[in-house]
Amino acid sequence: MSDRWVLGVDIGGTTVLVGLVPEGGGAPLGLRSMATPSMGGADGAVGHIRRMADEAVVEALGPDGKGWADVIGVGVGCPGPLDLELGIVLDAFNLGWKDYPLRDRLAEGLDRPISLDNDANCATYGEYWLGAGAPFRSVVCVTLGTGIGGGIIVDGELVHGASGTAGEVGHMTIDFTGRRCACGNYGCLEAYASGPNIALRAREGVEAGVDSILLDLAGGDVSDISAATVSEGVVAGDSYAAEVMLETARILGVGIANIINVVNPDAVIIVGGVTRAGDQLFVPLRSEVRRRAFKVAEAACEILPGLLPETAGVIGAAGLFLKTRAG
Amino acid sequence: MSDRWVLGVDIGGTTVLVGLVPEGGGAPLGLRSMATPSMGGADGAVGHIRRMADEAVVEALGPDGKGWADVIGVGVGCPGPLDLELGIVLDAFNLGWKDYPLRDRLAEGLDRPISLDNDANCATYGEYWLGAGAPFRSVVCVTLGTGIGGGIIVDGELVHGASGTAGEVGHMTIDFTGRRCACGNYGCLEAYASGPNIALRAREGVEAGVDSILLDLAGGDVSDISAATVSEGVVAGDSYAAEVMLETARILGVGIANIINVVNPDAVIIVGGVTRAGDQLFVPLRSEVRRRAFKVAEAACEILPGLLPETAGVIGAAGLFLKTRAG
Incomplete structure (x- = not known):
């Protein structure tokens, strides 16, 4: 003790x-x-x-x-x-x-x-100290929740940046003509892959009449479909939920490939409820990263869920x- | 001495x-x-x-x-x-x-x-040592040429990353469904804003019959239109060249806003022949960055041409x- x-x-x-x-x-x-x-x-x-x-x-x-x-x-x-x-x-x-x-x-x-x-x-x-990043020297953490945030550690030192916002990856543009973000811009990572926006994308399909159990899981009210509902649907084997999760994984893969190209860390750690989807998230995410990031940078980088939720x-x-x- | x-x-x-x-x-x-x-x-x-x-x-x-x-x-x-x-x-x-x-x-x-x-x-x-970055502690340099590369200095230390590729911003995805890049992916910054791709975008318009002096500047052969021809056209007051430069500036602005959000440096220094376009590049580029980057991060960051071309x-x-x- x-x-x-x-x-x-x-x-x-x-x-x-x-x-x-x-x-x-x-x-x-x-x-x-x-x-x-x-x-x-x-x-x-x-x-x-x-x-x-x-x-x-x-x-x-x-x-x-x-x-x-x-x-x-x-x-x-x-x-x-x-x-x-x-x-x-x-x-x-x-x-x-x-x-x-x-x-x-x-x-x-x-x-x-x-x-x-x-x-x-x-x-x-x-x-970095006691969780998934403990074996590594340089780590980027991406936090997925109501918003998308993050932090960067290079050679054991937290990078604060000029105004303390280094690592704030949520408003990275991944599609400059893309989806409107709450921040006023278009095509931010957060506009697709934050919890509320995963839910929004799922609701769009349900409202368009796609065959899915998500509506039932949300008690029949489309506005009650949340990111957690999507995760539940994935676990229950719903193919539309799996599709929404796949799209989420690919989009996160784009953002994480960008992070890997810019920062070239030993590990990217993803934190948030969406990591409960496990392989359904991480397998397509890693595959998108492999497709997009520099080979040497991608090969040097582990992509892992956080251990201290x-x-x-x-x-x-x-x-x-x-x-x-x-x- | x-x-x-x-x-x-x-x-x-x-x-x-x-x-x-x-x-x-x-x-x-x-x-x-x-x-x-x-x-x-x-x-x-x-x-x-x-x-x-x-x-x-x-x-x-x-x-x-x-x-x-x-x-x-x-x-x-x-x-x-x-x-x-x-x-x-x-x-x-x-x-x-x-x-x-x-x-x-x-x-x-x-x-x-x-x-x-x-x-x-x-x-x-x-x-950083003797050029445009000398007044600053944390600097990202973006090199625009045949390809787009770069480097990162945080608190006076070069960031190498896990495999020496930190700062390689050229293959950052800015439009995940976008233009095909020579690397095989879609929507990389380099697919729009490298020298050859600035030229390619300019040639597309000329081939489509747009009114412009670029063809004359290139001696009548569309395949001889280069990024330098576009810069020349801008200086000569050609409105189509100015449009291509404006698009280049906006796209670079997207990439640089991403860099500012992730790294939050004191300065981003842009190096390469395209910086000779001066205000025609930097004014719309800074405006796009202002639109897309975090306010506090953008406010803390100067965007400057390199001094040691x-x-x-x-x-x-x-x-x-x-x-x-x-x-």
């Missing part, structure tokens, strides 16, 4: 997750989660995070709360854009937080040194605190 | 360029060039490079050849793929060299320590030798 701990805090648009990560690496203990919208804004969230941290310390390190003495710091992941130098959330529109000095407020609330990075970078670092963010936030302290 | 020099060698598919770069940085002296195909293969090239180096030393450092004593090493740039660890050219198909131990053969021929990197990385490092490769190869030596 480790003697010292780092509190990992993973702030997402849906949920805030808090847990204690051992300094030497390992699964977080005392995990606590809470729905973000019910926290009452940024100041409210700071209070709730303090309470969740207290609970985590009690559960993991003993009921008297003395365990706090062994918590050496706090790593926080938060949707961006952030000002990493000043520790400020500039404009996280899915949180509704703007110009909020998150690092300082949490440092006051928790009385510990704090590191802050964006959520996708934390998840990337978590997978729930906790990569908490683990990576804590890991980045340790790295910041060491470096 | 510097006391010590590095021989820079820039091996390209068309030309080999050799020159002496002062250790403290500066324009190369004693520049010598020779057509690559007339060199007689890889072994022939090593001999010619030795001869060109001798001439450069005599011209720059004195007629007795004693200047060689002040040449501390050799930096070489060569088309890849390369095995950087072993210093081997694996398969440079536009040179016709395969599995050739270039570093060792040049080290014997020149009796100096040698560093080797791929040509696009050398050009990138040249622009002929010598970035020689300078960068020499600079990388110094950097390798320094550790």
